[in-house]
Amino acid sequence: MIPSPAVQPGPDHEQRAKIIKALAHPSRLLMVEALADGPRCVCELRDLVGADLSTVSKHLAVLKNAGIVVDERRGTQIYYHLAAPCVLDFFACIERLCRVPTATVRPFPLARVQRAPR
Numbered sequence: 001m002i003p004s005p006a007v008q009p010g011p012d013h014e015q016r017a018k019i020i021k022a023l024a025h026p027s028r029l030l031m032v033e034a035l036a037d038g039p040r041c042v043c044e045l046r047d048l049v050g051a052d053l054s055t056v057s058k059h060l061a062v063l064k065n066a067g068i069v070v071d072e073r074r075g076t077q078i079y080y081h082l083a084a085p086c087v088l089d090f091f092a093c094i095e096r097l098c099r100v101p102t103a104t105v106r107p108f109p110l111a112r113v114q115r116a117p118r
Contacts, residue, residue, distance in 0.1 A: 022066035028059050035069060036088055039081040
């Protein structure tokens with residue numbers, strides 16, 4: 001059998017990994033879910049997460065650098081909102097996976113897998 005050539009990750013893979021890594025923390029997931037209902041000020045997100053302002057700001061910076069949220073200054077407050085509400089579709093997919101016992105998960109037939117248009 002002839003080995004297939006190694007495929008190197010490209011820039012798209014790096015950006016996708018950055019976004020997935022930005023979501024890979026319970027506090028950040030909680031904040032993104034809260035932002036699905038509309039903009040929130042940092043103080044609201046701090047109270048929601050139950051962490052100090054510095055920690056919440058660092059989490060928000062990670063989400064902002066990944067392009068998931070954007071901020072807006074309103075007077076003395078900074079409000080965040082989702083820049084990519086489509087991330088909620090990803091959450092819905094994850095939620096479906098969480099509800100299925102792992103032992104019953106069956107692979108999708110390749111013919112049924114549809115790629116999103118680029």
